[in-house]
Amino acid sequence: MGGPTSGRWAGWGRATCDARPRLDVRAVVREARREPARSFAAVTCSGRSTVLARIPARLDLDARVLVLDYESFGACVEVRVSLDVTSPHFGGVRWWARCPGCRARVAFLYLDLDLARVECRTCAGLAYASTRECPLFRALRRARKLEERLARRSWGSTRARLVARVEAAYEAMGGMLGAG
Numbered sequence: 170m171g172g173p174t175s176g177r178w179a180g181w182g183r184a185t186c187d188a189r190p191r192l193d194v195r196a197v198v199r200e201a202r203r204e205p206a207r208s209f210a211a212v213t214c215s216g217r218s219t220v221l222a223r224i225p226a227r228l229d230l231d232a233r234v235l236v237l238d239y240e241s242f243g244a245c246v247e248v249r250v251s252l253d254v255t256s257p258h259f260g261g262v263r264w265w266a267r268c269p270g271c272r273a274r275v276a277f278l279y280l281d282l283d284l285a286r287v288e289c290r291t292c293a294g295l296a297y298a299s300t301r302e303c304p305l306f307r308a309l310r311r312a313r314k315l316e317e318r319l320a321r322r323s324w325g326s327t328r329a330r331l332v333a334r335v336e337a338a339y340e341a342m343g344g345m346l347g348a349g
Contacts, residue, residue, distance in 0.1 A: 182296065182301075183294050183295060183296040184293075184294070184295055184296070185295060185296055185297065185298040185301065186279070186290060186295045186296070186297055186298065187298050188295075189279045189280065189281070189293065189295060190212045190221050190222070190279070190280045190282070191212070191277045191278065191279050191280070192210050192211075192212055192224075192237075192277065192278045192279075192280060192287065193211070193276065193277055194235065194250070194252070194264060194265065194266040194275070194276055194277070194278060195263070195264050195265075195276055196211060197210045197211070197226055197228070197235060198228065198235070198252070198264040199264075201226060201228035201235075202228070202230075210223065210224040210225075210226040210235075210237055211223055212224060212280060222239075224237050224238070224239045225237075225238045225239070226238075230252075233251060233252040233253070233254070234249055234250070234251060234252060235249075235250045235252055235266065236248070236249050236250075237250065237287065241282050241283075241285040242282075242283075242285075244285065246285040248269070248286070248287050249269075250266050250267065250269060250278065250287065251266070251267040251269075251272075252264055252265065252266060252267070253265045253266070253267055253274050266278055268288060268289035268291075268292055269286070269287060269288065270288045270289065270292035271289065271291060271292050273289055273291065275289045275290070277289075277290070279293045279295060281293065304345060305342060305345050305346070308338060308341055308342045308345065309342060311338055312335060312338035312339055312342065315331060315334050315335045315338060316335055318331055319331045319332065319335060
């Protein structure tokens with residue numbers, strides 16, 4: 170068999186979304202509409218609520234453009250991101266960004282500080298961390314998430330469905346372990 174750097178295992182595949190700082194466009198628009206004079210784009214890492222940086226952002230709702238001004242390796246960078254609006258069936262509006270690379274409608278943009286650009290997950294070549302998990306750990310994570318939801322929901326038919334889903338998840342894990 171091949172060594173540690175042979176074939177598809179070299180470098181363990183694509184980088185994950187957790188490895189790159191990301192920008193939640195919906196949060197930026199929400200904050201900019203609340204306080205237009207002092208708006209900043211909060212940059213976080215996936216799965217964490219810790220803010221890594223706050224980038225000055227200008228929002229032009231009439232032109233549907235978000236302008237990010239930041240510094241990368243001593244050079245001033247201005248990135249213009251087109252915005253799109255949809256109307257959900259239950260009312261209100263939902264804001265999206267258009268990826269500068271592929272023009273896809275996305276909620277999150279990932280920052281590549283080395284190349285001073287902003288792009289979507291697909292253009293950045295990023296994968297979700299859950300795709301790196303073995304089936305057993307993925308099932309365990311799913312069961313834990315269901316248990317967290319169950320702890321918050323203490324009544325009604327939704328609770329009964331959640332209990333059934335938790336039991337099914339643990340039965341599936343038992344089958345994977347051969348203890349079924």
